[in-house]
Amino acid sequence: MTTTNNINDSSTANQSDKTIVLDEPIKRGDSLIEKITIRKPKAGELRGVSLVDLGNISVVALQQVLPRISTPILTSQDVANLDPADLLEIGAEVASFLVKKADRMVFRKS
Secondary structure: OOOHHHHHHHHHHOOOOOEEHHHHHHOOOOOOEEEEOOOOOOOOHHHHOOOHHHHHOHHHHHHHHHHHHHEEOOHHHHHHHOOOOHHHHHHHHHOOOOOOHHHHHHHHOO
C-alpha cells in the first residue's frame, strides 16, 4: 500500500512539470537548448523575489527564479537572451504555478 502512495505522489509531482519547446533555441557553446522543463518551485526557491513581480512576468524576477527550477539550468544571461515569445511562454507557466490548483482548473475550463 505504501508503494502505491509513493508512486501516486511522484506521478503527481511530475504532472506539475512543464516542458516548453523554444521558438528560438539557446546556443550554449557547441550545443543548442531547444526545450526547457520547468518545475513548480518550493517556497525557498522563491526567496528574494516578489511574488507580484513573478506573477507579472518580470524579467528580473524570472532571471532569479528560472535557474532554480529549470532543466537544463538556465543562467540569468540565458534568460536575458531568450526570444521574447519564449520568455513570455515560460513566464506564464511560472506565474501559473502561483495559483492554487483548484483556481487553475476553473481558469482552464473557461
